[in-house]
Amino acid sequence: MTRKSTTGMIAFYGQHVLNHSSNVQSTIALSTGESEYYALVKGGSTGLGIQSLLADHGINAAVTIESDSNAAKGTVNRVGLGKARHIQTRYLWLQERVAENHLKVVHVPGKQNRSNVLTKPVPGTQMQQTMTKSGYVYLTDRSKGQLNLLK
Numbered sequence: 001m002t003r004k005s006t007t008g009m010i011a012f013y014g015q016h017v018l019n020h021s022s023n024v025q026s027t028i029a030l031s032t033g034e035s036e037y038y039a040l041v042k043g044g045s046t047g048l049g050i051q052s053l054l055a056d057h058g059i060n061a062a063v064t065i066e067s068d069s070n071a072a073k074g075t076v077n078r079v080g081l082g083k084a085r086h087i088q089t090r091y092l093w094l095q096e097r098v099a100e101n102h103l104k105v106v107h108v109p110g111k112q113n114r115s116n117v118l119t120k121p122v123p124g125t126q127m128q129q130t131m132t133k134s135g136y137v138y139l140t141d142r143s144k145g146q147l148n149l150l151k
Contacts, residue, residue: 002024002028003028004024004026004027004028005024005025005029005035005038005039005119006022006023006024006025006118006119006120007021007022007023007025007039008021008022008115008116008117008118008119009022009039009042009043009046009115009118010114010115010118010134011043011046011047011050013050013054013061017134018050019046019050020118021118022118022119023042025038025039031071033069033071033072033074033075034072034075036067036068036069036071036072037069037071037072037075037091038091039067039072040065040067040072040073040094041091041093041094043065043067044063044065044097044103047103048063048102048103051063051103062103063103064104065103065104065105066106066107066108066113066115067105067106067107067108067113068107068108068110068112068113068116070107073105073107075095076094076095076098077095077098077105078095079095079099114130114133114134116130117130117131
């Protein structure tokens with residue numbers, strides 16, 4: 001209805017999920033490549049924030065962003081707007097960070113992109129596979145600790 005796209009993101013440290021989110025983008029994108037680029041900006045911002053937090057605790061961690069969009073990956077690897085004339089310059093900081101090797105963006109096939117379940121409806125089997133790959137566990141019974149709280 002609003003023509004705004006949804007950004008889905010899952011942040012990992014090794015196999016551990018640190019953060020996940022699904023948000024409607026504040027800017028209306030004129031193409032899917034532009035929308036995916038805005039998602040990379042959000043992921044880059046989150047990744048660098050987590051990297052800084054870990055560095056405060058003496059942990060040196062690299063930031064790698066996975067994306068299934070070749071168009072967004074092309075935009076992030078160039079300098080300047082190129083043909084995408086309507087992207088606001090405030091979003092171009094990511095290009096500089098990638099050029100200076102502060103983070104890298106790699107391609108992942110769409111079916112293997114775990115954040116896809118946060119951006120669009122997916123079949124239940126794909127949701128279960130993604131949740132399992134991400135380390136989530138489905139529990140069918142209440143935990144024993146919760147039963148003690150109910151007494």
